[in-house]
Amino acid sequence: MIWVTTRRIIKAGFINFWRNGSVSLSAVFVMVVALFMIGSTLLLTAFLGTALKELEDKIDINIYLTANASEENIAALREKLTAQSEVKSVTYVSRDEALANFRARHENDSRIIQALDEIGGNPLTGVLNVKAKEPSQYEGIAKFLQGKSALSTDTLSIVGKVNYNDNKVAIERLTRLIGGVQKLGSIITAIMIGISVLITFNTIRLAIFIAREEIGVMRLVGGNNRYIRGPFVVEGIIYGLAAGTLTVIMFYPITYWLKSATQGFYGGVDLLHYFVANFVQIFFILMLSGATLGAVSSYLAVRKYLSI
């Protein structure tokens, strides 16, 4: 009997969706707007997230080594640094590599290359490039390098210059900016989701308001609440799935169009690429939120008219 009832409820939901064509169509369109808001928030968050990540990645501190630093001491310092819990990675750029990089960077600038050739030899020093797990941890690492107790004087003697203090202000600003943007992002997300929930709920409430007498009749004819409510919930789910599909389809041309605009942005992330790469995930999020919104809204909206 449960199977028969379920089958009847689902069938009635589809039939109602089809026969209430114009109401269904407007409900779907309004839900497209709601899901579009959720979807764009999703993409915006992803875009911000990647942009911030790349910004974060650009932060590091460089330890310039003295010219006569021995390989052993460098290795020892590197090991000590890597052992720190805040440190994500330490890359070593030797003097020769530093020179090669420098030449490569300025290969089109004949004056610099000329100057370099005139100096003769290698004016650059080896560099240890330290990246922390969190931007806020750089200060700790810088302090560690100053703290003489942890490092033997031998090891410490090879440290020529640490550029943390030069970059301190920039690092702190970036850290604050990243934190602020993330907070703002979650506030916008919450507001967007709140608005779309309200829009959907009210639309479905109106759609069911039209059917309120019908619900009363069903009660008087002896339908129990579950059986009356079922088709409306199914209808709500269909609204959500239809709107979800439409929204996903809409996002393709939009992200394609935004592709060029966002790529130019600092730390640019290709939105189209992101959309295509995460298509399955976005598709499921939109479908699931659409169906849930539709079902819950219908459930609550019908309840009001079941009191007869």
Added chain:
Amino acid sequence: MAPVLRSETGAFLSRFGGFSSTRKICYNEGMIYFDNVSKVYPDKTVALEGVTFTVERAEFISIVGHSGAGKTTLLKLLLGEEKATGGIVSFESVDIQKVKSHHMPELRRRIGAVFQDFRLIPNKTAFENVAFAMEAAGKTDEQIASDVPHVLELVDLTAKMWSFPRQLSGGELQRVAIARAIVNHPDLIIADEPTGNLDPINTYEIIQILKKINDLGTTVILTTHNKGVVESLGRRVVTMEKGKIIRDDPTGTYSL
């Protein structure tokens, strides 16, 4: 006793009339009791005041009175659409006031209701409207497939089985509503001014159908304004005025 019926529709009718008429033979007790019932709406309108009467099993009772006399309120109490503010309304020994909301559907499946404004579901065909009552009662697909065409044949609507309410005339709509009311073989049919929106010919047909149903043992409560209907029936008439019963004639005539 079920009368002999010739047509196939008769066979269907006698099927659901069958058990009711046996009961009719065994007992002759009250089926519905109104005991000192009063109803005051939230806006302080007094719709019923000290109404007491009994309806016997298999009776055909007409309730007449001016608009606002309380006829519809009386039927709403029976269907559990409204709760009385005082007194007891009982149906088959069940106190309707005390039936919980989630048990109400079970009670309502034993009562077929017909309304002046038909109250069909606009997005369902005639067939589906009747089938809904059976689905709600948890009948199987086979039962629905066989019984719905039968009742629709009984009310002479076989040709319009797949029409939507908007495609049907007033008389046809009311016949669909009656088909829906009787398809679950109820013990009681409540008809609230079923002929109020109909022309004389349709009125006559609807009343004939109700009479036929009553002849087979189903109790019928009818409210009406129509003098002709009441007099042609020649059955019990309860006359109401301002929420009170002022006359109760066993073979009444319409006098207001």
